[in-house]
Structures are given as structure tokens and as C-alpha cells.
Amino acid sequence: MTEWFSETLHPHWRQSFAADRVLLREQTAHQDLVILENQTFGRVMVLDGMVQLTERDEFVYHEMIAHVPLFGHGAARRVLIIGGGDGGTLREVLRHKTVERATMVEIDATVVEMARDHMPMVSDGAFDDPRAELIIADGIAFVAGAHQPYDVIIIDSTDPFGPAEGLFTPAFYGACRQLLTPGGVLVVQAGVPFLQPREIAHVNAALSAAFPEVAFYAIAVPTYVGGLMTLGWASEDAGKKVPDPAVLAARVAASGLAFGYYSPEGHAGAFALPPHIRAAARG
The missing domain is CATH 3.40.50.150 (Vaccinia Virus protein VP39)
Structure with a gap:
């Protein structure tokens, strides 16, 4: 089953990405880091639950x-x-x-x-x-x-x-x-x-x-x-x-x-x- 990641930046509205593959989950010395793959946006970097960038845009x-x-x-x-x-x-x-x-x-x-x-x-x-x-x-x-x-x-x-x-x-x-x-x-x-x-x-x-x-x-x-x-x-x-x-x-x-x-x-x-x-x- 596809895992879905939901961005938590806004308290009353969220966007979600289908994580076709999770490449990395790591708690760094400063923040929580996730890198996943999505069919539409390619690779996606997330810090502390907030999307930082995607390969496509x-x-x-x-x-x-x-x-x-x-x-x-x-x-x-x-x-x-x-x-x-x-x-x-x-x-x-x-x-x-x-x-x-x-x-x-x-x-x-x-x-x-x-x-x-x-x-x-x-x-x-x-x-x-x-x-x-x-x-x-x-x-x-x-x-x-x-x-x-x-x-x-x-x-x-x-x-x-x-x-x-x-x-x-x-x-x-x-x-x-x-x-x-x-x-x-x-x-x-x-x-x-x-x-x-x-x-x-x-x-x-x-x-x-x-x-x-x-x-x-x-x-x-x-x-x-x-x-x-x-x-x-x-x-x-x-x-x-x-x-x-x-x-x-x-x-x-x-x-x-x-x-x-x-x-x-x-x-x-x-x-x-x-x-x-x-x-x-x-x-």
C-alpha cells in the first residue's frame, strides 16, 4: 500500500504526497529530515514536516x-x-x-x-x-x-x-x-x-x-x-x-x-x- 506524507505547515489545510519510495528518514542534529520519491514531483525533501523543495519545481x-x-x-x-x-x-x-x-x-x-x-x-x-x-x-x-x-x-x-x-x-x-x-x-x-x-x-x-x-x-x-x-x-x-x-x-x-x-x-x-x-x- 502506498504511504502518504502530509505536510504540517498549516494547521487547517494540508497537502499530501504519495511516497512511492522513502529514501531517507533521519533526525539530524537540528531537524527531522525526510527524502521521498513521488511520481509527479520526483524527489521531495521535507524538514520538520515542511516541504523544502521538489525535483520538478x-x-x-x-x-x-x-x-x-x-x-x-x-x-x-x-x-x-x-x-x-x-x-x-x-x-x-x-x-x-x-x-x-x-x-x-x-x-x-x-x-x-x-x-x-x-x-x-x-x-x-x-x-x-x-x-x-x-x-x-x-x-x-x-x-x-x-x-x-x-x-x-x-x-x-x-x-x-x-x-x-x-x-x-x-x-x-x-x-x-x-x-x-x-x-x-x-x-x-x-x-x-x-x-x-x-x-x-x-x-x-x-x-x-x-x-x-x-x-x-x-x-x-x-x-x-x-x-x-x-x-x-x-x-x-x-x-x-x-x-x-x-x-x-x-x-x-x-x-x-x-x-x-x-x-x-x-x-x-x-x-x-x-x-x-x-x-x-x-x-
């Missing part, structure tokens, strides 16, 4: 969390990723040949190890790129003690529970701002506003306490149920959000990259939020 999230800040910035050489143990964000960052160093700080070594073993298609060799630096450490402590500046910082975290809770505070965002080069960009995940309106409002307040320019953009990831997901964007330079269309198109063309979700038009359009999301962000 991970490209949406990883492309948009990486390419919006990188193409928006236009000249990023050093990138810091907090979290992202599956390696998908690292993969997309390193597709930019102009990136000289990508430092990824992940608290849970087991997530990295098991993702490489059971979902290698996600990182696609990114961990072996000589420009990649993997540090197993607490992201908050790393940022507090770091001195090397970064052009882009990406907070690729789980929802604000457990190990990730401290990554959603004004103090942490303020510490990130201190690490950014002039005109640097910070991007964070901010949940699904239709079901998590308090999360985007909290992120908005925390980012606004640390940065003069804050915005949100929306993406559609099928397994992040409940409508559009949002990502938070922050910088001292509002111009790094959506460059002139001709400039942005030229940057993308010069990169020679092809995408499954990201495009220059989609980059700009993602910031055109529906009224209900704008209202949720205001709290």
Missing part, C-alpha cells in the same frame, strides 16, 4: 531567489548564501561567470550530505566548483563575526521556526547590511501571504528597520501551496531592484544563460504585487 524558487538580485545588481562578484543546504541556490549563483566567490553557510551538515547523495540533480556539481566555499556553521554567528564584504546576500532559509527563527529579526538584517558593499542587495524568503500574512508583515517590518529600500516580489511554486510565494528585497539603492528594461535585457543576454522561469520581463513583473499581498505586507 525547485527551479522556480532557486532561479528567482538568485537571478533577481544578481541581474538587478549587475556587477556582483562576491555572494553570501545563508542556508540553502540542498545546493540549488548555490547552483544558480555560480551560473554567473562574473561571480568570483560564493560562500554558503549552512547549519546542518547532514542536509548538505544527504542532498548530495539523494538529490544531486539539485546542486548539479555546484559544491565542486572552485568558486564555492561551504561553511557548516550558524548563519547568525557567521554574519556577526564576518568582515569580508559581499555584493549580494541571499537568505535561503526555512520558515521562521526552529533553527531559522533568528534569521528573521531586525538585528540580523542590520548585521547583513553592515556586510554589504555600497549598493549591495539582500534577498530573503517571506512565505505565502494568503496563508501566512503575519510572516510577510513581520519580514517587512524587520527589513524596514534595517534598510531604507524594501520591496517584495512574487513567484509561483506549485508545491508552496496557498497562492503566490513572496521574496523580500532590500538595499540602500532602489535602482538595483528593477533596472531599466534595456539594461536588464542586455545583462541577461550577455550572460548567455537560459532559464525555466526567470526572464527580464518576469523580473520586473514579479514586483507588481496584487493588492492583497501589498496589504498583508503592511500588516
